[in-house]
Amino acid sequence: MTSTPKNKVCILGSGNWGSTAARIIGGNVTKLADFDNDVRIWVYEEMVNGRKLTDIINTEHENVKYLPGHRLPENVVAVADAAEAVRDATHIVVVIPHQFIQHLLDTVHGHTAPNARAISLIKGIGISSQGMTTMTQIIHRTLAIPVASLSGANIANEIAEERYCETTIGCADPDEAIVWRSLFNTPYFRVNCVSDVIGVEFCGALKNVVAVGAGFIDGLGLGNNTKAAVIRIGFLEMRRLAMHISGARIQDSTFMESCGIADVITTCYGGRNRRLAEEFVRTGKPMHELERDLLNGQKLQGYLTSGEVHAYIDGCGVADHFPLFTNIYRICYEGAPPASIFEGLNVDFSHDRL
Numbered sequence: 001m002t003s004t005p006k007n008k009v010c011i012l013g014s015g016n017w018g019s020t021a022a023r024i025i026g027g028n029v030t031k032l033a034d035f036d037n038d039v040r041i042w043v044y045e046e047m048v049n050g051r052k053l054t055d056i057i058n059t060e061h062e063n064v065k066y067l068p069g070h071r072l073p074e075n076v077v078a079v080a081d082a083a084e085a086v087r088d089a090t091h092i093v094v095v096i097p098h099q100f101i102q103h104l105l106d107t108v109h110g111h112t113a114p115n116a117r118a119i120s121l122i123k124g125i126g127i128s129s130q131g132m133t134t135m136t137q138i139i140h141r142t143l144a145i146p147v148a149s150l151s152g153a154n155i156a157n158e159i160a161e162e163r164y165c166e167t168t169i170g171c172a173d174p175d176e177a178i179v180w181r182s183l184f185n186t187p188y189f190r191v192n193c194v195s196d197v198i199g200v201e202f203c204g205a206l207k208n209v210v211a212v213g214a215g216f217i218d219g220l221g222l223g224n225n226t227k228a229a230v231i232r233i234g235f236l237e238m239r240r241l242a243m244h245i246s247g248a249r250i251q252d253s254t255f256m257e258s259c260g261i262a263d264v265i266t267t268c269y270g271g272r273n274r275r276l277a278e279e280f281v282r283t284g285k286p287m288h289e290l291e292r293d294l295l296n297g298q299k300l301q302g303y304l305t306s307g308e309v310h311a312y313i314d315g316c317g318v319a320d321h322f323p324l325f326t327n328i329y330r331i332c333y334e335g336a337p338p339a340s341i342f343e344g345l346n347v348d349f350s351h352d353r354l
């Protein structure tokens with residue numbers, strides 16, 4: 001009698017969030033009878049203190065560069081070849097900075113199992129000839145497999161400390177949603193599933209632009225009320241843009257999940273995008289320089305997303321309806337003074353669908 005092969009997880013990405021997700025999944029698979037215990041994690045290979053990062057992870061069981069101080073389960077195995085990492089995987093977790101997605105997908109294309117499916121933990125969007133594209137759409141278009149999304153108020157370092165928080169999985173198939181949930185849910189990382197895959201993603205991507213605005217306010221030293229105003233207007237612009245692009249396919253209720261309102265709050269107080277936007281105002285240095293000098297290899301998504309959002313809203317002739325996003329773009333890319341963030345913030349949102 002032949003037994004059914006077990007499901008197998010591969011994680012594509014081993015940065016701060018990828019390594020934290022690996023801690024969670026590596027622990028959970030050992031409790032799931034239909035999953036293989038071995039979890040492969042693709043590492044963008046680099047030398048750290050004269051040693052390959054994959055070797056360090058596989059011997060010390062710690063990603064000393066991107067998640068120092070937290071042990072990875074021993075069943076999480078680092079692999080430098082992405083095509084090898086996805087081979088035989090039934091569940092592919094994609095968690096790399098959004099600017100690198102297409103190259104990675106092209107590398108694994110043709111190597112995924114026929115029954116594979118994926119979940120994107122990426123917070124970012126793409127621009128293509130079809131307009132604005134979400135990460136699940138890019139993954140689905142390249143690999144032709146079902147794709148779910150996961151996003152929430154999830155600062156990775158706090159999750160690695162096992163401090164209680166929530167997240168949202170967007171998955172169109174309720175049975176698949178249950179499986180994804182079983183891979184991620186823990187007593188400290190509470191997963192709620194919704195069917196709105198791209199709504200979850202839009203929230204995760206667009207909140208990074210609001211985080212940049214919040215950082216500008218901190219850099220200007222304007223305090224809590226001003227930041228709350230930027231958070232509120234930013235949240236409304238996020239929702240307006242998501243609705244503009246995908247209309248009826250997005251559910252308003254998604255914005256009230258962890259991926260929506262909760263993530264805007266956490267990111268505007270504790271995230272990397274906020275922190276470096278504050279430095280941008282204080283030092284006058286460009287974002288890419290601050291990223292290089294202050295993040296030790298970690299990557300920002302917010303200022304890039306601001307550029308992508310601007311290309312889209314300007315191209316569609318609707319930038320006037322997004323004054324905060326437009327001002328943030330001009331401050332990041334056109335040398336506009338940070339105090340110009342308030343210009344024209346009197347747009348009426350009362351007719352937006354609630």
Ligand SMILES: NC(=O)c1ccc[n+]([C@@H]2O[C@H](COP(=O)([O-])OP(=O)(O)OC[C@H]3O[C@@H](n4cnc5c(N)ncnc54)[C@H](O)[C@@H]3O)[C@@H](O)[C@H]2O)c1
Pocket residue numbers: 013014015016017018019043044045066095096097098100104121122123124154155156157297298299300301
């Ligand atoms: N860190 C968090 O708190 C957090 C939380 C939720 C979501 N996210 C999202 O998860 C995604 C991944 O972020 P992260 O925090 O895990 O990464 P990170 O910013 O900590 O690290 C950057 C990663 O990119 C890799 N890299 C560098 N150059 C590369 C290249 N050319 N090709 C491919 N990979 C390359 C590095 O090896 C490293 O693994 C992002 O979209 C981010 O917004 C992050």
Ligand SMILES: O=P(O)(O)OC[C@H](O)CO
Pocket residue numbers: 123152153154155156211263266267270271272273274300301
């Ligand atoms: O550190 P940031 O700014 O990339 O944000 C991290 C998470 O997305 C917060 O949920």
